[in-house]
Amino acid sequence: MKAIVVYSSRTGNTKLVAEAMASALPAGTPCVSVKEVPADLASYDVVFMGFWADQGNADKAAQAVLKEITNEKVALFCTLGVPPVSPHAQETVEAAAKLLPNGQTPVGYFKCQGKVDPKIIEMMYKMFPEGHAHGKSPERDARHAQAASHPDENDLANAKAFVEEVVAKL
Numbered sequence: 001m002k003a004i005v006v007y008s009s010r011t012g013n014t015k016l017v018a019e020a021m022a023s024a025l026p027a028g029t030p031c032v033s034v035k036e037v038p039a040d041l042a043s044y045d046v047v048f049m050g051f052w053a054d055q056g057n058a059d060k061a062a063q064a065v066l067k068e069i070t071n072e073k074v075a076l077f078c079t080l081g082v083p084p085v086s087p088h089a090q091e092t093v094e095a096a097a098k099l100l101p102n103g104q105t106p107v108g109y110f111k112c113q114g115k116v117d118p119k120i121i122e123m124m125y126k127m128f129p130e131g132h133a134h135g136k137s138p139e140r141d142a143r144h145a146q147a148a149s150h151p152d153e154n155d156l157a158n159a160k161a162f163v164e165e166v167v168a169k170l
Contacts, residue, residue: 001170004041005031007050008062013079013114014050016151017159021048021077021110024160025167034061046073046107046170048163051096052114053080056088058096066099074100075166077110077159081147084111107169110162113150 003025007018015033022031032038041047047069051062058066058078076096082088089111097106121144128135151159 001026001045001167002043003029003046003048003167004038004044005029005048005050006034006037006041006065007031008034008052008059008065009050009079010052010059011115011117013112013151014052014077016156017077017079017110017112017114018048018050020151020156020159021050021163024163034065037065041069041071044071046075046166047071048075048077048166050077050079053078053089053092056092056095058092058099062096063099066096067101069100069104070102072104073170074104074106075108075110075162076106077112077162079112079114079151081113081116081144083113108162108166110159112155112159113147115148115150116144 005018005022007014009015018031022029049066049069051058057063076093078093080089080092093109093111124134125136130136
Protein backbone atom coordinates (compact mmCIF):
# COMPACT_ATOMS: atom_id res chain seq x y z
CA MET A 1 0.00 0.00 0.00
CA LYS A 2 1.36 3.38 -1.04
CA ALA A 3 0.13 6.35 0.98
CA ILE A 4 0.78 10.07 1.21
CA VAL A 5 -0.11 12.58 3.91
CA VAL A 6 -0.87 16.09 2.67
CA TYR A 7 -1.68 18.97 4.99
CA SER A 8 -2.32 22.68 5.22
CA SER A 9 -1.34 24.27 8.53
CA ARG A 10 -1.58 27.82 9.84
CA THR A 11 -0.50 27.48 13.48
CA GLY A 12 1.32 24.14 13.28
CA ASN A 13 -1.60 22.08 14.63
CA THR A 14 -2.38 20.27 11.40
CA LYS A 15 1.29 19.70 10.67
CA LEU A 16 1.73 17.98 14.06
CA VAL A 17 -1.26 15.73 13.39
CA ALA A 18 -0.02 14.98 9.85
CA GLU A 19 3.43 14.01 11.13
CA ALA A 20 1.88 11.73 13.75
CA MET A 21 -0.20 10.07 11.04
CA ALA A 22 2.79 9.63 8.77
CA SER A 23 4.68 7.97 11.61
CA ALA A 24 1.98 5.28 11.71
CA LEU A 25 2.50 4.52 8.02
CA PRO A 26 5.41 2.63 6.42
CA ALA A 27 8.80 4.31 6.66
CA GLY A 28 9.35 6.75 3.83
CA THR A 29 5.69 7.68 3.46
CA PRO A 30 5.65 11.28 2.22
CA CYS A 31 4.22 13.93 4.54
CA VAL A 32 4.01 17.19 2.61
CA SER A 33 2.37 20.57 2.86
CA VAL A 34 -0.14 21.60 0.21
CA LYS A 35 2.62 23.84 -1.17
CA GLU A 36 4.71 20.73 -1.94
CA VAL A 37 2.02 18.31 -3.09
CA PRO A 38 3.10 16.17 -6.05
CA ALA A 39 1.41 16.98 -9.34
CA ASP A 40 0.23 13.38 -9.68
CA LEU A 41 -1.47 11.90 -6.63
CA ALA A 42 -2.97 9.08 -8.72
CA SER A 43 -0.03 6.78 -7.97
CA TYR A 44 -1.04 6.62 -4.28
CA ASP A 45 -3.46 4.01 -2.98
CA VAL A 46 -4.67 6.38 -0.27
CA VAL A 47 -4.37 10.11 0.36
CA PHE A 48 -4.61 11.41 3.91
CA MET A 49 -5.63 15.04 3.39
CA GLY A 50 -5.53 17.47 6.32
CA PHE A 51 -6.55 21.06 6.76
CA TRP A 52 -7.34 23.71 9.32
CA ALA A 53 -10.96 24.75 9.57
CA ASP A 54 -11.89 28.12 8.14
CA GLN A 55 -15.49 29.29 8.24
CA GLY A 56 -16.93 25.78 8.36
CA ASN A 57 -14.79 24.28 5.61
CA ALA A 58 -11.20 23.52 4.69
CA ASP A 59 -8.93 26.54 4.38
CA LYS A 60 -8.50 27.96 0.86
CA ALA A 61 -5.13 26.31 0.15
CA ALA A 62 -6.49 22.90 1.15
CA GLN A 63 -9.67 23.47 -0.85
CA ALA A 64 -7.60 23.87 -4.00
CA VAL A 65 -5.91 20.51 -3.40
CA LEU A 66 -9.13 18.74 -2.39
CA LYS A 67 -10.69 19.75 -5.71
CA GLU A 68 -7.87 17.93 -7.53
CA ILE A 69 -7.85 14.63 -5.60
CA THR A 70 -9.29 11.93 -7.83
CA ASN A 71 -8.04 8.96 -5.80
CA GLU A 72 -10.69 6.46 -4.81
CA LYS A 73 -9.37 6.25 -1.24
CA VAL A 74 -9.17 9.56 0.64
CA ALA A 75 -9.11 10.05 4.40
CA LEU A 76 -9.77 13.56 5.68
CA PHE A 77 -8.48 15.13 8.87
CA CYS A 78 -8.81 18.60 10.28
CA THR A 79 -7.88 20.77 13.21
CA LEU A 80 -10.23 23.38 14.58
CA GLY A 81 -10.87 25.45 17.66
CA VAL A 82 -13.86 23.45 18.86
CA PRO A 83 -14.04 19.95 20.39
CA PRO A 84 -13.90 17.20 17.76
CA VAL A 85 -17.24 15.78 18.89
CA SER A 86 -19.07 19.05 18.18
CA PRO A 87 -21.58 19.28 15.34
CA HIS A 88 -19.45 22.08 13.83
CA ALA A 89 -16.46 19.73 13.56
CA GLN A 90 -18.50 17.09 11.72
CA GLU A 91 -20.10 19.68 9.45
CA THR A 92 -16.62 21.01 8.60
CA VAL A 93 -15.21 17.67 7.42
CA GLU A 94 -18.40 16.90 5.53
CA ALA A 95 -18.21 20.27 3.75
CA ALA A 96 -14.60 19.51 2.77
CA ALA A 97 -15.60 16.07 1.48
CA LYS A 98 -18.06 17.69 -0.91
CA LEU A 99 -15.10 19.37 -2.64
CA LEU A 100 -13.71 16.05 -3.87
CA PRO A 101 -14.27 16.13 -7.64
CA ASN A 102 -15.58 12.61 -8.20
CA GLY A 103 -18.01 12.51 -5.29
CA GLN A 104 -15.75 10.11 -3.42
CA THR A 105 -16.87 9.12 0.06
CA PRO A 106 -13.88 9.47 2.38
CA VAL A 107 -12.71 6.25 3.97
CA GLY A 108 -12.56 8.09 7.28
CA TYR A 109 -12.61 11.41 9.10
CA PHE A 110 -10.38 12.55 11.95
CA LYS A 111 -11.06 15.78 13.80
CA CYS A 112 -8.72 17.33 16.35
CA GLN A 113 -9.09 20.41 18.46
CA GLY A 114 -6.23 22.87 18.20
CA LYS A 115 -5.16 26.33 19.13
CA VAL A 116 -6.72 29.18 17.20
CA ASP A 117 -4.41 31.74 15.64
CA PRO A 118 -4.42 34.79 17.95
CA LYS A 119 -4.76 37.02 14.87
CA ILE A 120 -8.03 35.31 14.01
CA ILE A 121 -9.31 35.70 17.57
CA GLU A 122 -8.42 39.39 17.51
CA MET A 123 -10.11 39.85 14.13
CA MET A 124 -13.28 38.09 15.30
CA TYR A 125 -13.45 40.16 18.47
CA LYS A 126 -13.17 43.34 16.39
CA MET A 127 -15.77 42.20 13.85
CA PHE A 128 -18.41 40.96 16.27
CA PRO A 129 -19.76 42.67 19.39
CA GLU A 130 -19.82 41.11 22.83
CA GLY A 131 -22.78 38.76 23.08
CA HIS A 132 -22.53 37.67 19.44
CA ALA A 133 -21.68 33.97 18.97
CA HIS A 134 -18.25 34.97 17.62
CA GLY A 135 -17.75 37.99 19.88
CA LYS A 136 -15.70 38.26 23.04
CA SER A 137 -17.20 36.50 26.04
CA PRO A 138 -15.91 34.61 29.08
CA GLU A 139 -17.14 31.36 27.50
CA ARG A 140 -15.37 32.04 24.21
CA ASP A 141 -12.16 33.04 26.00
CA ALA A 142 -12.34 29.80 28.01
CA ARG A 143 -12.84 27.77 24.82
CA HIS A 144 -9.82 29.42 23.19
CA ALA A 145 -7.73 28.70 26.29
CA GLN A 146 -8.86 25.07 26.29
CA ALA A 147 -8.16 24.72 22.56
CA ALA A 148 -4.64 26.11 23.06
CA SER A 149 -3.66 22.91 24.90
CA HIS A 150 -4.27 20.84 21.74
CA PRO A 151 -3.17 18.85 19.90
CA ASP A 152 -1.80 17.01 22.90
CA GLU A 153 -0.17 13.59 23.19
CA ASN A 154 -3.56 11.88 23.43
CA ASP A 155 -4.72 13.62 20.25
CA LEU A 156 -1.57 12.49 18.41
CA ALA A 157 -2.03 8.92 19.64
CA ASN A 158 -5.63 9.06 18.39
CA ALA A 159 -4.36 10.30 15.01
CA LYS A 160 -2.06 7.29 14.74
CA ALA A 161 -4.90 4.96 15.74
CA PHE A 162 -7.08 6.56 13.05
CA VAL A 163 -4.45 5.77 10.41
CA GLU A 164 -4.22 2.17 11.60
CA GLU A 165 -8.03 1.84 11.39
CA VAL A 166 -8.10 3.29 7.86
CA VAL A 167 -5.26 1.03 6.66
CA ALA A 168 -6.97 -2.02 8.16
CA LYS A 169 -10.09 -1.25 6.08
CA LEU A 170 -8.21 -0.94 2.76
